[in-house]
């Protein structure tokens with residue numbers, strides 16, 4: 001019998017050391033490998049409650065989860081943070097409403113705008129030139145956007161970023177609430193902040209109104225496990241729930257929900273062990289990695305940075321991030337979460353311990369010994385559009401007729417795709433923005449590093465909205 005995917009998955013899990021999602025790392029944490037998951041696979045029969053009208057056992061489990069995270073109420077998500085982002089925006093915005101959106105948000109935000117019919121007002125994160133990554137969103141920028149667009153319904157930002165950078169949510173929440181708006185924080189990468197004080201404080205405690213966590217990214221939960229926390233009375237729980245019923249599966253996985261409940265309980269019972277067996281070794285590993293000579297461990301002040309992400313910069317070496325990831329995989333069977341041209345992203349979770357972290361450390365130190373110094377000159381701050389700009393309603397773009405045009409015919413047209421510079425992962429142009437001459441010049445200049453365009457031998461093609 002030929003089952004190529006199944007065979008590959010089985011072979012991978014027994015041969016590779018995972019430093020990527022999902023955070024359970026093949027069941028090596030919280031005894032998940034000992035649980036027969038098929039016993040958890042159930043449905044809305046008598047006694048098993050109903051996620052979308054929870055009155056019994058699911059209500060009880062979600063209540064315990066809310067207490068655990070310090071939220072007012074928590075909803076289980078069985079289609080990832082994506083579902084939480086869609087439901088939050090649908091609950092806050094309707095047709096033609098405006099919402100402030102950080103340009104570095106996950107693409108599900110634009111899908112949410114297309115579904116709700118809302119219009120984005122864009123703000124940009126800072127660019128951290130030293131490490132060529134994106135930084136946080138500032139309260140000043142949010143304030144300026146709120147003053148310029150006083151009719152917005154709310155604000156959505158991502159914190160921490162994929163790279164682990166945390167924005168000053170307390171200050172941002174104060175500004176947003178002073179204008180009587182709603183703050184939604186995509187904290188997909190921060191579900192684990194709860195496990196120890198070495199991690200940043202969650203936006204739930206810092207004044208956000210809705211916070212979305214992916215438990216599967218940084219805790220030992222199954223893929224698609226996520227949470228939507230309602231943290232204040234400014235948000236209508238019923239509206240979020242009704243949006244969720246619309247966009248999630250009608251058969252929410254009891255395996256996912258049951259395991260989220262189990263993991264909460266496991267963390268509560270094992271906090272000290274998690275500290276001793278994971279967090280303490282993580283700190284030691286980071287200390288050791290500071291000794292790298294050519295590669296560089298990216299470090300930031302702890303309140304603004306999630307130390308569970310190990311970012312290794314290749315900027316001043318003779319290899320790029322892709323090559324480093326390849327070397328770790330080929331030579332050490334270590335697979336990282338992401339490789340970019342200037343760095344790699346390594347996800348550590350409570351499934352890691354002395355053995356896994358030492359293996360990573362040893363591999364990086366061995367590779368580092370053979371690298372050479374190379375100067376890297378990056379002056380990319382000018383790429384980031386620091387203007388607070390209004391984007392076209394993504395729903396109109398979604399329904400419009402589109403065409404791929406040569407770049408020399410695109411000035412003034414509306415972009416049908418985001419055009420993103422990787423790294424640092426920022427849209428140079430978002431969906432629905434007008435292609436001004438300065439953006440066109442930027443596309444010419446950065447064409448090799450952009451996603452969302454087509455590069456032909458003699459031309460560059462851009463997808464735009466067809467206009468009469």
Ligand SMILES: Cc1ncc(COP(=O)(O)O)c(C=O)c1O
Pocket residue numbers: 079080081082083105106108158161162186188189214224226
């Ligand atoms: C910042 C951010 N938000 C949201 C999501 C969506 O999360 P999920 O995969 O749980 O749907 C992702 C996924 O990678 C993400 O990186």
